[in-house]
Amino acid sequence: METSYLSKQPIxxxxxxxxxxxxxxVFKLIQSHHVGFDRSKFISISELNQFRRLYLSSLIEKERGELAALDREVMDAIKNNSILSESFQEEQEDTLTLGERVADKVATFGGSWTFIIFFFLFILGWMIINTWLLITQKFDPFPFILLNLILSCLAAIQAPIIMMSQNRQEQKDRKRGEHDYKVNLKAELEIKLLSEKIDHLLVHQNRKLLEIQEVQTDYLEDLMKEIKKAK
Incomplete structure (x- = not known):
């Protein structure tokens, strides 16, 4: 009759x-509780079943912890992407100089219907005043040389301002394209990383499930033996 290494009682x-x-x-779990236990020592079936249940419980808890860690990593990745996308517009606005802001305002106003209607009314009013209202004291009689000079000066000033705004818009579009590339590349890498993690997790889970099934099978076989002996 053998003696149990754990309880020191006859088996x-x-x-x-x-x-x-x-x-x-299960063997490593027993060793963690009883350091001197090795492959040549004996334990009883009831003691082995206790450690089997403890081992199954530890596997289940470990799986829960791994799933929770994966959820946290996914949420962090999503959060980082959101911050990266939202910060681009703020960075663009912060880097604008006063001249660039003025150029944008002038270009925006010069390309609007408000400017067209206002300028049309201004020219029409100028012509009416110098044609009918001021018959004796016309400050710019036909063919409106002063008006032509004003229009030429306005066009000469407005054209380079609009070109400045267009050049800055091209730079902004180029930076936006680079930013979109970075975001897409980061998303691609994160998707690939998450895919690899999921694949690894599935393989790991399959191994754990197989191990759990094997332990449960051993457990059931021992129970069946005990039932047969009891009969």
Missing amino acids: PTGEEVIGADIREG
């Missing part, structure tokens, strides 16, 4: 289990 005949027959995961 009934047929209920002894040698360490060499215990699965690796």
Whole structure:
């Protein structure tokens, strides 16, 4: 009759289990609680079943922890993408100089219907005043040389301002394209990383499930043996 290494009590005949027959995961768990236990030592089936249940519980808790960690990583990745996208417009606005802001305002106003209607009314009023209202004291009689000079000066000033705004818009579009590329590249890398993590997790889970099934099978076989002996 063998003696249990754990309880130091005699083991009934047929209920002894040698360490060499215990699965690796359960064996390491027993060793963590009883350092001197090795493959040549004996324990009883009831003691082995206790450690089997403890081992299954630890596997389930470990799986829960891994899933929670994966959820946190996914949320962090999503959060980082959001911050990266939102900060681009703010960075663009902060880097504008006073001249660039004025050029944008002038270009925006010069390309609007408000400017067209206002300028049309201004020219029409100028012509009416110098044609009918001021018959004796016309300050710009036909063919409106002063008006032509004003229009030429306005066009000469407005054209380079609009070109400045267009050049800055091209730079902004180029930076936006670079930013979009970075965001897309980061998203692609994160998707690839998450895909690899999911694949690894599935393989890892399959191994754990297989190991759990094997331990449960051993557990059931021992229970069936005990039931047969009881009969």
